[in-house]
Amino acid sequence: MKALSIKDIALKANVSITTVSFIINGKAKEKSISEAVIEKVEKIIVESGYKPNQIARSLRTGNSNIIGLIVEDISNSFFAKVARLIEDKAYKHGYKIIYSSTENDVEKAKELINMFKSRKVDAYIISPIKGLEKDIQVLLNDNKPVILFDRNLPDVDTNYVGSNHFSASYQSIKTFIEEGKKNIALVTTDIDVQQINERFEGYRNALLDHKMPYKEALVLKIHFNQDEAATIKQIKHLFDTEEIDAVLFATNYLAISGLKVLKITNKKIGPEFSVIAYDDHEAFELHTPGISTVQQPLEEIAETVIKLILSQLTTKTKLPSQQVIIPAKLILRD
Amino acid sequence: MKALSIKDIALKANVSITTVSFIINGKAKEKSISEAVIEKVEKIIVESGYKPNQIARSLRTGNSNIIGLIVEDISNSFFAKVARLIEDKAYKHGYKIIYSSTENDVEKAKELINMFKSRKVDAYIISPIKGLEKDIQVLLNDNKPVILFDRNLPDVDTNYVGSNHFSASYQSIKTFIEEGKKNIALVTTDIDVQQINERFEGYRNALLDHKMPYKEALVLKIHFNQDEAATIKQIKHLFDTEEIDAVLFATNYLAISGLKVLKITNKKIGPEFSVIAYDDHEAFELHTPGISTVQQPLEEIAETVIKLILSQLTTKTKLPSQQVIIPAKLILRD
DNA sequence: TTGATATGGTAAAACGATTTACTATAACCA
DNA sequence: TGGTTATAGTAAATCGTTTTACCATATCAA
Incomplete structure (x- = not known):
């Protein structure tokens, strides 16, 4: 039982394919x-449950109504939540989302971009990593909208949506200092992306601006793809060997590992x-207490x-790139 | 700068399109x-960076190498994690995932199935809701693989992968009873899906089997799509008005709301x-303590x-439906 | 009456691949 | 020698749409 085609509808309605297509x-x-013809054809379409083949449509028109979403890890709650929100909003405008996780692997990311390209996605939403600059430039040259989010790629002139990681990080450390903390640690990752670097710089600058020493020993850079057990070990080592009275975790999964260490060692916040x-x-x-x-x-x-x-999709002309910085909020708990 | 087509490659290599396609x-x-010809053509393909247009390919072959994933809410950590794992594994076999969240809305779910159908996805992974039986049957008649997961639809004869919710729930309650609990509450949702119903039955049967009364007042069914504030209010009311010494939450987001209530009211576990x-x-x-x-x-x-x-995709013949039940584990903490 | 315009519609090309059926030559066997 | 088979490749149909260019006929203004 093959699906109906526009041809079948045209046949039933005794009009040409063109007419059906126009309707x-x-x-x-x-x-x-x-x-009269419009009504007749529409009736037949409804009755027969005909749905246009999107593949054929895409082939002919060159666009797919699909938006490609590339993130580090879709199961990370930050990305999962943003993805859900994006999907919702895209859906309301007739777009679907196809996604993939890069695991911070440049090669995989490049492959993903290529797959999306050969699937003719209409636009790309990418949380990028270094090394993707050229591939993204190719998309831009091809006149495809590309929105970077969460992380920016300074060498690529395209749209970016993200928070001000520097100032959020700076604020956090400032808060610590004002509370009288003397030995503030930073647990971050070793991936070289702007967002992470900014968090580091915010940390360092806040210390220096307040005439506090920046001690390398208090900064722990966790290797990105290692398993959690190793991460926990490293954090535990940091806590065991250094005298620390405050710590900023640069990502939520690092913080979760850190909290596990505290729980294991029975250290209280x-x-x-x-x-x-x-x-x-x-x-x-x-x-308990709230973090x-x-x-x-x-x-x-x-x-x-x-x-x-x-806005990019509706105006065919190339719009100037926008950099939208949405301030992050520091939520103090307990 | 249009993308290269197979025609361009054929032209460059001075062979027919057919030959290029075969290669x-x-x-x-x-x-x-x-x-000799193979080498020549392959060289040109590599040098030019040609990638076949998947849309054209799909139109001709009738399959897309895309798997449709339909869940309740992709941002829920359970679904997000499963989705990530599924994506990983699918990717290794050359399949991509396109997903959408139903929000437990039958109409939206039907629409999604139709969109996926018109996009010619090769297979469907669905965490279903009641009311989708017919639509899923249509897919099956169309010979498309459909895997239900997390929740089953008893009236549909297709593959299902999930846990034994009845026995996990039963075990949980049994554990409570053995600890000497007398007033065990259940906080669940009002959606009518097998998985949730089984959790309820496990609760009820465990009570009755141990000669304990089943009290309706101790079962709170939260309306699915309401906002969290309302949920918190209802749970708080339950805790305030009933004497309870143990509670089973039927989903993780309900448990999170419940824990918030405990935190607000300063009630300790x-x-x-x-x-x-x-x-x-x-x-x-x-x-603290671990849940x-x-x-x-x-x-x-x-x-x-x-x-x-x-296995369904590689054997064109219709395989008998499988129901795979993977036992859930009760993890006791603290 | 003539030329222009509106009305109502259609034929056929195009999108970029896959696949079937075919051709032409060479090699081989008896 | 003639018939069969293997080798090397191609032309053209096809998938299901959209869209361009076109054709009639009717109407209208000058």
């Missing part, structure tokens, strides 16, 4: 098709040991991303 | 194309008040789903 695409009036985590997570709110976090406004990020895409 | 698809040997949550979550491990949970084996679920899909 489907709402061009009937403009192409002067009579009301309190006046003599403070924690701030980057990117909120249910676990932080529920933790202060830097909250990125997911809804606004998603909204902005979609808005940028739609 | 691309690894049928060169079988179609007796000479080694301990010997006189126990909690078990369904579907693990980072917040449960980190909570016991029913853990579904995500990796195994994803693995099984993909295995079923691939």
